[in-house]
Amino acid sequence: MHTKPPNILVYSRTESIKNELVKTLRTVLQGNTYTVYPITEPQVKAKAWPNSTALLLVHGSIGKGLADVFLDFFLHGGKLFSICCTEILHRIHCCNSSVRGALFTEHLKDLHGVNREVYIEVMSRNSTVFSLTAAKSNGRAVLSQMKLNDVSDSDNKRRLDIFRYVLSTQLDIRITESDTTDKLNCETGFLLGDDQCKTNFLAHINDTTHIPNTLETGGLVLQFYSETNVPVVPTPTFHPIWLNRIPKDFSLSDYFDHLKTFLFGRLAIYLPVVGSSMDIVSTATLGHGFVVIPRQQTNGVGRNNNQWLSPEGCAMFSIQLHVPLSSPLGQRLPLVQHLVAIAIVKAIRESGPGYEQLDVRLKWPNDIYADGVAKLGGSIINSQVQSAEAIVNVGCGLNLSNSTPTVCINDLVQTFNTRNGTNLPLLRYEQVLALIFNEIEKLFNEVQCGNLQYLFDLYYKYWLHQDKPVKMKNEKGSEVTGQIKGIDEYGYLLVMIDNHAKPVCIHPDGNSFDMMNGLIIPKYF
Template structure:
């Protein structure tokens, strides 16, 4: 008997040693490049029973399984997960002055407000460093590789004991940020009652398998700001879940429209990847969960329901989450274009809709109020429902078979569908804002960004020297004064610059950091001898047009100045109209000199047509982009086909001696797809239809190409005159032989024949009489085929 017991003990000892060797080998092999995730397979607490569903990976490629037995699962995630400790609380008065081989994130349930590990077995193997609180506590500890292996073994064998204070569920090795010692030295703020950690996905990862769970990025703060930041809650999170596969691409599309709808000063939008649903603490500081996938795996549906039941707000687009509340009936085998109505405000709106209708008003789950928010136009069946729980802490949800989260560029199956979706895109954005407001989010206008200094940019030191020397006699101190704004030319080493709508510092030297502009892309695409060779660039500015009030008569003829803005806060359009100038819109003002006795000087009104054509030519002259459906609408608009406006031109001019000084202002949408349409939408749709792979365009690239074509078209106009220009212009315009009504002629119908000798619209009546319609006194409504007198 004793021999048998001894043999059994020997076998058990050997198995433990062998298991330890296997674990050690697996951990040492990958721990420096990957996170080792250790999960308890059989949980003791019944409240955590659903965790056993997610610890085993259900699809290849998400994780690499290293070790699996009856009690724990050991797997790896690449690249290694990162924890930013800028908002974590320190454990008492301890510090992490001692270097550790590994940093380990422990996750579980704590029984006290502050983790108390005084009696926990984990302290035998590690040193606690910091903690953060949530649905599951996050506790960071330091240890050696040997101690980590012991912790892995005990995690599967030990049961929580009364008084230990932590029901440990999983562990993972991590890297740390915001510590002077990198991965071994950590600096933490003083112990405070903080919000829970924020999660930020690494958008550079091409696939879900490269999950990189990060805390919020470092803020560039002063010491005083840092102390305030540590005591202040961060903006709450909006999390977007896009399923297991291809989620990074889908997230980028959904996050764009959500960001366009909410006040981004109040929220931060993050990607909740599939692995993060169960391995990271995300519940406490999430104000909205957006579910943008149909199928939910590995117990995520139950976890999302728990979030809702604890007061969370959910927006679901056709996901299985809906079945927790409502019965559905299949309406069609696949998603397709549909028409719906929502209240009295939105009638006959076109949108991609899912496969189901909702059956009636009775929820599967009792204790909720169900409201019909939208109905299908054809059948009158509910396609969008509002769910409200009862009680002060109850959650709210929008369940929608209408895929408002899908941009037309992502959802369109054919060109006609794309056109209809884009035409309804403004309504889509308005409805999304309404729904987000119904869920309690702030969709007010975002705070106007602060103005920034401008930078003086040239492609050669000689050009910069010539520009500055030409201003010397006009400067008062360092300022070039004008009616609207004073330009102060200063070196970059000056601190505490004051920027206002009437005072703009211009940095003339040193390295320049720009948020919305690439000098390299601009100079690569600029092929001019004069125009645009000197750039005044500002990330945020009221308007570029006013910068030339003092400049246009000050610089020499050989200098071509262009003012470019990343964003404008007070952009102006034709007739004093406001011009929306968000990020992603190409915005510039260009100084053009025209001799009065030249071909263009005698017909300077053509300059707006030259600029509009230059925008189109700058794009369609690129290899592969020739057939993009870009058109010109008289007198000064750039259009996608004949459907939607992409941009416009405004020209002001002043005669000084024998020279016309024209300031050409131009703006057109390049990457900003909402609320209407942009160049990259058209490129993406063209790729989908023709099987091409044209890369998206950038604002700096297209501004440079536009300026290049303005110079070429001006030169050609001066050489060959307006008739040859018109022949080229007509190839892109929308109006040849179009029948329109002229109100000033008693409502008579006329036919557009072209432009007259001065660039005005020329029409002919049925009796053969020719008329010229001047843009300053008339408006041309192409959609109504109407020319009417403008009110003054």
């Protein structure tokens, strides 16, 4: 299992080449399978990346120090694609061979000085491409002297074909079947809720817009139509929304039969396809508990602008919460992300008899994990203050029925049934969304009534980290060790550094985390 959706990382000292390679990879890779990021030299040296990296693509001169790090990644089971990198290529002593298909065996030292046996094959007649396999770890590498950085150029189809061939056949990376990325077709959306909720909502937006029944938000235009109107064709920036029609791929009965809330989820926009549901809620005041439910997203974005994969079968939503600043939660807004994460875990584990035995838990600050190793979901949060109230928008995604890129809830159910001879039903899309909204509203009301301890007790009940050892980098780059002790009243992580009298407070937006391997990398390093 991958702890997170597998990353493909790109390193080059030339920024333009790095950006071009990232762009090309995002074009040729199979959709909703990998996240693609550029990586910097400090991030390479921090070493928080290897366990979640499916492929490392390196271009050009990098220096001996980084070459050693990248080769060590390969020698210990990683996949490496090196393009025009002399520091790596010159480590291969047989690189002057001109015989295509020639096989060699060499020994390369890892960062600990241990000799590792490597099998090498010459893939080209003019000795420009080599395929390497690490004997014990099965790491794979392709070292190429061919200039592939301009593979997106329309005049370089042959180079693009080679690029795709190397990724798919030599490095087992999933690619698209054609040169163009499949695009999801835009579709009309639906406003879900009873007639009174819809009437109140339309009255609200008509008070704030110059075009009747139209909502403009986040670069999108949503126009609401009754049965008597025929909407125009939807586009990525224009979404017609039916007021009274029933979606074909969303069961209203299943959803509202399970929804037991007073406000949360009672009014929702359902969109089969949208760029990002957060674009709709983030710049508009829509109502406390208002929800946007996307079936698929084409441009989802996570915390710190990370890519948010949105495969079919993922249960996603954005919810808007109105929080008085004078309230218990209003004085501790960072707790909202914990509240929503707890609600998701609680909804799954209390969805019926037997489900409480599923090992679905929390990774700080707001990720949801299965069996302590595989990421099931997470959230993103933003807020703005209006007078004495904070408008908080939370976007969430939960792997429900999609077995890739990590694992999903219904995989866990099936595995549990097989191991225990039980017959727990698979959880349904509309059912799960409704159960989550039930729990968010319950927890929200509980906290606002002053019962903060209830929230903390649930968080500690479900989280993965109590007293776990952790390593950190201090401001000088030196490594320090300690233990995770909890969260403070605002939800920030508390770490007791060895030989310190008081715990250190860690903020989620100031650090990089490999929490499952006990590593925190402050962004100042």
